[in-house]
Structure formats: structure tokens, C-alpha cells
Amino acid sequence: DTEVTQTPKHLVMGMTNKKSLKCEQHMGHRAMYWYKQKAKKPPELMFVYSYEKLSINESVPSRFSPECPNSSLLNLHLHALQPEDSALYLCASSPKGTSGYEQYFGPGTRLTVT
Amino acid sequence: EDQVTQSPEALRLQEGESSSLNCSYTVSGLRGLFWYRQDPGKGPEFLFTLYSAGEEKEKERLKATLTKKESFLHITAPKPEDSATYLCAVQGSNNDMRFGAGTRLTVKP
Numbered sequence: 001d002t003e004v005t006q007t008p009k010h011l012v013m014g015m016t017n018k019k020s021l022k023c024e025q026h027m028g029h030r031a032m033y034w035y036k037q038k039a040k041k042p043p044e045l046m047f048v049y050s051y052e053k054l055s056i057n058e059s060v061p062s063r064f065s066p067e068c069p070n071s072s073l074l075n076l077h078l079h080a081l082q083p084e085d086s087a088l089y090l091c092a093s094s095p096k097g098t099s100g101y102e103q104y105f106g107p108g109t110r111l112t113v114t
Numbered sequence: 115e116d117q118v119t120q121s122p123e124a125l126r127l128q129e130g131e132s133s134s135l136n137c138s139y140t141v142s143g144l145r146g147l148f149w150y151r152q153d154p155g156k157g158p159e160f161l162f163t164l165y166s167a168g169e170e171k172e173k174e175r176l177k178a179t180l181t182k183k184e185s186f187l188h189i190t191a192p193k194p195e196d197s198a199t200y201l202c203a204v205q206g207s208n209n210d211m212r213f214g215a216g217t218r219l220t221v222k223p
Contacts, residue, residue, distance in 0.1 A: 004157075033211075042201060042213035043158065056210065090157050098209045100145040100165065105157030 003027075004106035006091050012112045015081060021109045023074040023091030031098045032074040034066060035090040037108070043090055049074060050098050081113045116141045116206045120214035127192055127221050135187040135200055135217045143207030147185050149178050150201040152216070158201055161187075192221045 004025045013019050023032065031050045035043035048056035049068040057066075063085075065077040074091055088110055092103040119138045127133055139147065146165055150158035162171045164180040171178050175196065177188040187200055199216040206212075 042203075042215055044213075045211055048209075058210075088155070092157075100163075100205065102146075102148055102160045102163050103211065104160060105150075107157050108155075110155070 004091055004093055004104055006089075006106040006109050008109060009107070010110045010112075012114060013078065013081065014114055015083075017081075018077070018079045020078065021076040021089055021091075021111075023076075023106055024072055025093045025104070025106075026072055027093065027095070027104070028071075029093035029095050029104070030071060031094045031096075031101070032068065033092040033094075033103060034074065034076050035092065035105075037088045037090055047076075048098055055098065078111075081111075083113050086111055086113045116204055116208075116210065116212045118202055118204050118212055118214035120200075120202050120217050122217060123215070124218045125220070127189075127219070129193055129221055129223050130191045132188070132190045132192070134189070135202075135219070137185040137187070137202030137214055138183060139185070139202070139204045139214075140183075141204045141206040141212075145205040145207065145209065147180055148203045148205070148211075149185070149187055150203065152199045152201055154199075161200075189219070192219075194221045194223050197221045 034046040037043045047066040067075040088108040090108045091106045094101040094103045149161040152158040162178040167182045201216045202214040
């Protein structure tokens, strides 16, 4: 299995809602990432988990809350988002940690905040 | 701060017309330079990792090369299915993965 899966594929939420994005990989990778990508822009790193511990948090607003329940799962909890948070949210994983390894991306969750 | 600049922003080729994409970078302590391909509305797909100047890697019609300041992605005899955005990313000693803005490639039949 060489796949990173993400659910849901699409999500529409109001500014007062609470929702979660889910990411799963079964490749035995030990690092997992959340990225945000706006249209025609490159992915921007949000969070990095290495061996299930948060190792990088790129000054992301607290309305985004990551969680890594185990080495295969990564969640992103969303609360009180703003319309400018609408974007494609990408999950990725890499083998053996974060240094010098390629990342494998999921298909993304298209988030629209109304 | 690590920086990655890709050129050109967009490239239109005829099928079979070979060309190169450029990725210029500045990074403290290069841990790796990565090339990805991204189709619209999908996640990036890993192509190559390069670690040191002089290194080259090939896959089908694609060949990636690396110097101390830049990397090239050479596309030989491209086909319409090679149309995509090609992203370059660098990882430095801080372990952050920083992406360039990408080159949007269109190959016309």
C-alpha cells in the first residue's frame, strides 16, 4: 500500500462550525505533515509530526489544531474559520522522519468556508 | 531564510519539443532538493530527490540535475500527458520543506 488517503474530499463549513479533516497512511512512515495550498500557489507547510510528536508548527492560527493519535493517523481540527482559510488542505508522509526524505501526498481536502 | 525560485512560470511546448525547467535555490545546509508533479486539484506526486551537486536522476522522459545553486528538470520529447505543474522544493538544516511557485507546463499535440 503506497497511498495516503484523506477524508472528506470536499468540505463546506460555516464560520461557527467545528469540523475535522482526517489523513491515513499504512506505509509505516514515521513523519506526517499538513499543508495548505491556495489556488495557483505552492503548498505551505502548517504542521509536522515526527514519531507522533509535533516537531514543527509554522505559526498557524489556533483555529487550526492538529492531532496525531497514532503513527498512521493525522487529524486537523477546525474551529471558527475565516473565509480566507478556504483552500486545498494536503496531508503528506515521509519514511523514517523529516530529514532528507521525499514526501508522499494525499489527494487533499477542498475546504470552503462560508 | 531558504528561498526557491522557479522559471519560467509557464511553458508551452509542442509534442516532441524538448526543454528544461529551472529551480534556483538558496538554503542553509541542503538536506535534499525534490521535484514533484501536480495535476489540477490533486496532491503533488513525487518524482526525484537530489542530495548533492553533480547528482542526476532519470525517469522515462524526465531527467533532473543539481548544482550548488540550481536544479534543472529536462523533459525530452514531451507528450500531452506530461502537462502539469512541476514543483521544486528544498529542505535545509531546519528541516522545513520550502516549495517554489512551480512551472505550469502545457504540451500541445
